[in-house]
Amino acid sequence: MTDTPLTVAGRTFQSRLIVGTGKYASYAQNADAARAAGAEMVTVALRRVNLSNPDEDRLQDHVSPDEFTYLPNTAGCFTADEAVRTLRLAREAGGWDLVKLEVLSDQKTLYPDMEETLKAAKDLIADGFEVMVYCSDDPVYARKLEDVGCAAIMPLGSLIGSGLGIQNPLNIRLIVEQSRVPVIVDAGVGTASDAAQAMELGCDGVLMNTAIAEAKDPIRMATAMKHAVIAGREAYLAGRMGRKRYADPSSPLAGLI
Amino acid sequence: MQIFLNGESRDVASGTSVEALVLTLADDPRGIAIERNLEIVPKAEHRETLLEEGDRLEVVQFVGGG
Numbered sequence: 001m002t003d004t005p006l007t008v009a010g011r012t013f014q015s016r017l018i019v020g021t022g023k024y025a026s027y028a029q030n031a032d033a034a035r036a037a038g039a040e041m042v043t044v045a046l047r048r049v050n051l052s053n054p055d056e057d058r059l060q061d062h063v064s065p066d067e068f069t070y071l072p073n074t075a076g077c078f079t080a081d082e083a084v085r086t087l088r089l090a091r092e093a094g095g096w097d098l099v100k101l102e103v104l105s106d107q108k109t110l111y112p113d114m115e116e117t118l119k120a121a122k123d124l125i126a127d128g129f130e131v132m133v134y135c136s137d138d139p140v141y142a143r144k145l146e147d148v149g150c151a152a153i154m155p156l157g158s159l160i161g162s163g164l165g166i167q168n169p170l171n172i173r174l175i176v177e178q179s180r181v182p183v184i185v186d187a188g189v190g191t192a193s194d195a196a197q198a199m200e201l202g203c204d205g206v207l208m209n210t211a212i213a214e215a216k217d218p219i220r221m222a223t224a225m226k227h228a229v230i231a232g233r234e235a236y237l238a239g240r241m242g243r244k245r246y247a248d249p250s251s252p253l254a255g256l257i
Numbered sequence: 258m259q260i261f262l263n264g265e266s267r268d269v270a271s272g273t274s275v276e277a278l279v280l281t282l283a284d285d286p287r288g289i290a291i292e293r294n295l296e297i298v299p300k301a302e303h304r305e306t307l308l309e310e311g312d313r314l315e316v317v318q319f320v321g322g323g
Contacts, residue, residue, distance in 0.1 A: 051262065
């Protein structure tokens with residue numbers, strides 16, 4: 001029952017579940033959920049220091065970069081230039097070069113703007129970053145992102161925060177088949193079966209935030225997601241049975257009384 | 258003299274360094290990044306970099322996000 005670890009840009013992770021750090025009731029709850037999920041990598045955002053309350057709770061005091069690998073994101077960026085500027089600041093703040101790039105198109109859908117995403121990816125890679133890229137489930141753009149040197153391809157299952165699961169499993173499968181770098185479903189997971197489905201499609205990992213943070217019991221859902229990712233991965237490695245149109249009895253036909 | 262800190266106007270004494278400004282904002286400057294007039298000021302240069310009239314500074318840190 002062996003499996004290879006998830007390897008992104010030369011770094012290895014035993015957990016295939018990456019969790020966000022947004023929308024939790026507190027950073028303390030956030031840390032408990034990340035631990036319950038068994039996550040080794042967490043996404044984080046970069047924002048202005050609150051000048052009116054410099055003593056407010058800090059993420060790093062609860063979700064420590066010593067315990068989790070920080071994956072700085074570019075959430076809220078709508079152009080390539082904004083995203084590159086944000087990640088350069090993130091590198092200065094944390095010293096990491098492994099980042100999550102996302103360039104969004106509009107507030108209503110937060111759908112990735114692939115033209116700007118590709119442009120930002122090229123600029124960041126030229127500047128020495130290892131780029132894990134949030135993208136549409138378009139296999140053509142996924143290939144272009146891989147060709148320019150992205151470290152992981154992260155297509156959406158459905159819109160960010162929607163909890164609608166994987167809307168286009170065929171495209172996710174096509175991206176998995178063509179990619180030589182890890183493919184991680186990012187966004188859209190609503191419940192454990194969605195995470196399992198992503199892994200059964202052959203994805204190398206799943207990234208989620210809202211499904212855990214907005215569950216009635218986030219810690220319990222984090223545990224469920226941990227099991228779902230493991231179960232889906234094991235099912236993928238085991239290889240599912242063929243689909244049949246009619247019944248095939250499991251008990252022997254011979255010896256019936 | 259006047260500077261702009263995270264979009265807000267602030268009065269600071271002339272000769273104030275970036276390091277001194279950061280210390281007024283956070284006890285622990287780790288995890289903080291500074292941009293001055295759209296150029297990052299590396300941590301190693303905080304002490305020697307002196308603010309100038311009209312400087313636009315962004316002081317950012319990591320927060321929760323997805």
